Amino acid sequence: MAQIGYAALLLTLIAGVYSAVIVVWGRQRRSAEMIESGKRGMVAAAVLCSISVLSLLYLVLTNDFRYQYVYETTSTFQPLAYHISALWQGQSGSILFWLWTLSLLSLFFILLKRNAIQPEFPYEIAILAALEAFFALLLLAAANPFAPAVEAYTEGFGGNPLLENPGMIYHPPTVLIGYAATAIPFAAIMGRLLAGMTADAAWLRNLRPWVLLSWLLLGVGILLGAQWAYVELGWGGYWAWDPVENASLIPWLINTAFLHALIMQERRGMFKLWNAILASATFLLCIFATWVTRGGAVRSVHAFGASSVGDFFLGGLIVLTIFSVWVIVTHRKQLKSDFEIQALGSREAAFLYTTLLFVAAAGLVLLGTVFPALSEAITGQQIAWGAESFDQITRILTPFLLVLLGVCPILGWRRTEGSKLLQSLLIPIAVALIAAAGVILLSGGPTYAALAFGLVSFVAVTILAEFYEGWRLRLRKGEGPLRALLHLITYSHRRYGGYLVHLGVLLMVIGITGQSLYQTSQQVALNRGESVTVGSYKLQYVDSGTEDSAAKRRFHASLQVYRNGQPQFSLEPERNYHYNVEQWVTEIALRSNLAEDLYVMLLGLEDNGLATFEILINPLISWLWLGGVVVLLGTVLAVLPLGRRSASPAV
Amino acid sequence: MSAPEVNPLEKSRSPRIKLFIALAVVALAVGYLIVSSVRETSAYYMTINELQAAGPAVQNKKLRVAGTLVENSAQWNPQKLMLNFTLTDKGNQQLPVSYKGARPDMFKDGTEVIVEGTYTNGDFQASNLLLKCPSKYQDATTSQAQK
Numbered sequence: 001m002a003q004i005g006y007a008a009l010l011l012t013l014i015a016g017v018y019s020a021v022i023v024v025w026g027r028q029r030r031s032a033e034m035i036e037s038g039k040r041g042m043v044a045a046a047v048l049c050s051i052s053v054l055s056l057l058y059l060v061l062t063n064d065f066r067y068q069y070v071y072e073t074t075s076t077f078q079p080l081a082y083h084i085s086a087l088w089q090g091q092s093g094s095i096l097f098w099l100w101t102l103s104l105l106s107l108f109f110i111l112l113k114r115n116a117i118q119p120e121f122p123y124e125i126a127i128l129a130a131l132e133a134f135f136a137l138l139l140l141a142a143a144n145p146f147a148p149a150v151e152a153y154t155e156g157f158g159g160n161p162l163l164e165n166p167g168m169i170y171h172p173p174t175v176l177i178g179y180a181a182t183a184i185p186f187a188a189i190m191g192r193l194l195a196g197m198t199a200d201a202a203w204l205r206n207l208r209p210w211v212l213l214s215w216l217l218l219g220v221g222i223l224l225g226a227q228w229a230y231v232e233l234g235w236g237g238y239w240a241w242d243p244v245e246n247a248s249l250i251p252w253l254i255n256t257a258f259l260h261a262l263i264m265q266e267r268r269g270m271f272k273l274w275n276a277i278l279a280s281a282t283f284l285l286c287i288f289a290t291w292v293t294r295g296g297a298v299r300s301v302h303a304f305g306a307s308s309v310g311d312f313f314l315g316g317l318i319v320l321t322i323f324s325v326w327v328i329v330t331h332r333k334q335l336k337s338d339f340e341i342q343a344l345g346s347r348e349a350a351f352l353y354t355t356l357l358f359v360a361a362a363g364l365v366l367l368g369t370v371f372p373a374l375s376e377a378i379t380g381q382q383i384a385w386g387a388e389s390f391d392q393i394t395r396i397l398t399p400f401l402l403v404l405l406g407v408c409p410i411l412g413w414r415r416t417e418g419s420k421l422l423q424s425l426l427i428p429i430a431v432a433l434i435a436a437a438g439v440i441l442l443s444g445g446p447t448y449a450a451l452a453f454g455l456v457s458f459v460a461v462t463i464l465a466e467f468y469e470g471w472r473l474r475l476r477k478g479e480g481p482l483r484a485l486l487h488l489i490t491y492s493h494r495r496y497g498g499y500l501v502h503l504g505v506l507l508m509v510i511g512i513t514g515q516s517l518y519q520t521s522q523q524v525a526l527n528r529g530e531s532v533t534v535g536s537y538k539l540q541y542v543d544s545g546t547e548d549s550a551a552k553r554r555f556h557a558s559l560q561v562y563r564n565g566q567p568q569f570s571l572e573p574e575r576n577y578h579y580n581v582e583q584w585v586t587e588i589a590l591r592s593n594l595a596e597d598l599y600v601m602l603l604g605l606e607d608n609g610l611a612t613f614e615i616l617i618n619p620l621i622s623w624l625w626l627g628g629v630v631v632l633l634g635t636v637l638a639v640l641p642l643g644r645r646s647a648s649p650a651v
Numbered sequence: 652m653s654a655p656e657v658n659p660l661e662k663s664r665s666p667r668i669k670l671f672i673a674l675a676v677v678a679l680a681v682g683y684l685i686v687s688s689v690r691e692t693s694a695y696y697m698t699i700n701e702l703q704a705a706g707p708a709v710q711n712k713k714l715r716v717a718g719t720l721v722e723n724s725a726q727w728n729p730q731k732l733m734l735n736f737t738l739t740d741k742g743n744q745q746l747p748v749s750y751k752g753a754r755p756d757m758f759k760d761g762t763e764v765i766v767e768g769t770y771t772n773g774d775f776q777a778s779n780l781l782l783k784c785p786s787k788y789q790d791a792t793t794s795q796a797q798k
Contacts, residue, residue, distance in 0.1 A: 382696035392688035525729045584756045603753045604729050612729045
């Protein structure tokens, strides 16, 4: 079975190289048959990748310890779901998964173009085929998932217990598919340039769903990772600004900039050069992110030492960067703007500010991540940005983001009339001031909280006003209220999907701000029967115990939680010792509602029953996850082909 | 009488310059805020050797030191929530560290630890512990931030 998987991988390499060569040659010779052959090569590559992945899945599910990968990621007592997730848990498995996803997405992209073969088609195939060949080569040469085991193993290592969490099932594949999907806009834009063409509105409209796909998957993947960290790692937070985390965030930020600049190119023929650069940067930064995570590039607790996998990614990154720069520079004539920004207060200008903001944010996260290496190279002294450094930068940039979110729908194309602007801003600003005052009065909270929540209210009002205005217009035309709302959303679904996404972002900002500014925590050591009061909760330590199993020794304590003197619920945090990795793993106890999370960790359990707890109250954090769901829904709404095109132009 | 024609080049230059100036002003203001925040919150990386050599010179600076946990040096006081341990590195110098807070999970002998905090009188007071997770490439930080 492993031989089949390995052979399929080898054939994928051959298919990729073949397709890339034959389509370029076919383009030169103007031979439709050759290009068609290249297309079939891509079909073959997708099928072969699938065979390879299925082989690995088979090995993993049958616990075939003759292969090193299976030994490292599975064990006989591992639950089925984690057997499956073993497919993407290890180094080589995850790269194979990435390759497989890339082959499927590329195939889908190519097949969808069946009826509209355009000049860039051979170049798009060539680029995607070359990328697939690259990944196949990397796997064969440096990360073979079918490599034989180093010893004769009878039991698997079982993977890390920290990874036995539902998060392992949905976070890595989502991020990996997001990474793979960034290759499509890259290939499309580079292909279009190589074909000597410029991108028209219809072409860009067709590209947008692919950009949204990678944006959504990568964004949701990152959020899932944060949620996983929150419930699994047990330190009360969800984002530590670790280099590995940052590495995935940077391409997502650039992708957000790209998404918005793309809208401008579609509507006004502007930002063409920006988009060529941003499309390439998004894709290249995903490769960079992988290099950082696997290759030991940046000094961090996650530097796993330079390996040849890292060298491959670095080599690929350099080659692809040179390629992108070369294509853009030699075809820059096709990237001239059709339109210039006319006024600082115009919608076009606002999109420019948005693009700059996200690029700046990405740049800053990148700078902070490489700062130790950079500062050492320049001054000889390594200086590291802490999590607080990044948090501070986020706090500085967030108000700008919120202002742009709120003001942009109000701004006019070309320029905005001062009086109109003021009129539209009156109510939102008034609401914002009331909200800000409310925050100060109700919580006595920091000024920043008033600023943040005030601006959030401001944006919420302007977005809801957009819904209201559009709805009212339809009512005037005689439509019934429910129908009007439905038609509004479905006919202009890209615009209202976008607004819904922005509302989701607002919810996330509320969650992030609440948790970061209003968190309370307490650490306490209790004997059985004793209790502690944190916030509005009284927690009483009732009992504790230990149990042994094949995988671990379990230490747990139970707490009865009271509110207003009434018993509400019980919590049972654990601290377990896993034998295979010889380490402790904390399992937190969590109780969530919309207002706050009660988060309890068992830090230690002594023989005499003395238990140490850390108790956290995280206000509003659920809004972060809810906001993510709203963003997801909004994106789906924006992407789905619904209804007929409306008279008013979609954004 | 027709109105005098406006030179199209002239007309488009004005918003562009205004744009550049406005953006530059904002960038400088934001840049200044960012630089001062980062200055306050960043830490100097030092090896144990450099730390002990520098001594009082780095008294109030925020520092980060990397080392491996010395065998059997970890002592956890559950009542006071104090963790004391010793780090060592390639130079075989030893650094005693005290940390008030939750004992991290992946804390075992030989683990690579990065401590962040201040150094006074030969003792390192850590406000933050960053541990290296042993798995292949997955992110699994247990940085326990002390407020």
